[in-house]
Amino acid sequence: MAIVLKRRRSPWALWLVLGLLACGPADPVLAADVVAVDGHDATIRLGHGVGMHLVDLDARLTPRPGHDVIDLDAANSFSIEAVAGCALLSADQLGRLFNRHVLAYPQRSLNDLVFSPGTDRMTIRGGMRLWHRLPSFWIPFQAEAAIALTDDGLIRLALHDTRAGGIPVAGLLDLIHTPLDRLITLARPGARLVGDTIIIDTKAVLPGPSFVSRPTHVDLEPAGLRVCFGNGAPHTRTTTSDTVPPDVDPARPYLWLDGPAVRAIGQRIAPARILVRTAGDTPLIFRLIDNRDQIAAGHLQLRTDGRLTIVPGPLSDDD
16 A cells, blocks of 8 residues: 655645654664665766766665764765666766866866767867966867776776867877876866876766765767766666565666665655656656755655655756
8 A cells, every 4th residue: 555645735745754754763773874776767966966867776875974874965974885887977967067066166277068979989069278267268179088997997088189269289289299288277176187188086076975986887879978887787787786676667767775764854764765766757867965845846655664755846957
């Protein structure tokens, strides 16, 4: 049996459900345990509207020091460890990551980047200023990027055929033995320009929560940048979690959280058996942090076995 509570019809239903789940006794030992996450065909949003599409990914959420429970309203309360599987950063998501987060500082050399992924190569366009200040306007910038992964899991985007104002400059820089990083700079947490290569560290480049994993495989394709972890293979379903309930449709998008406890919308939910899914065939886009408004705009379903199903409301492009 399931009890369905729709937030739009009853403004107190959301608090009633979570209040009932929070009535269990608090156990500080259990609360410190990890929460397993299984994501399939689901897009999660982090800070600044930055996110990624979980093709198939198993992960763990772990409370950080000073926090006895994972709080989905506080990005600094937990860390994310990708265990196995793959995520995809589309052209739009790469643009959000750089323009809203990495390049969100005034003295930058690159601006308003647009990514066009292809097979094995990616075109990057935007604006540039030499030494982040010359000229007073943004010069059209374009480069081709090839991808590689270092032995320690750093993503390398090697820039080729670099152009400024439509003029090829890569050959000229080679002729005068000047690397690109002498003209433009990029030195932000998780992303830096070294020579003619952009180096990305997944453990530092994403806006909170803390991400503690580096990939074992990366691949460029027309859909975007595919990043795989653990034993994740680029084009096969690789999740290994055995905690997903057998009645969850594997052909539809979902996000499954399973653990001793989490805090969501100001309430402690214990145990945490939470299924996030969509109604019908709509894509699943869920804001992992600070998601009260999105949950309130959707509806909840509480089963007698304690499982809480969330069908979140829609997100705007700015969320």
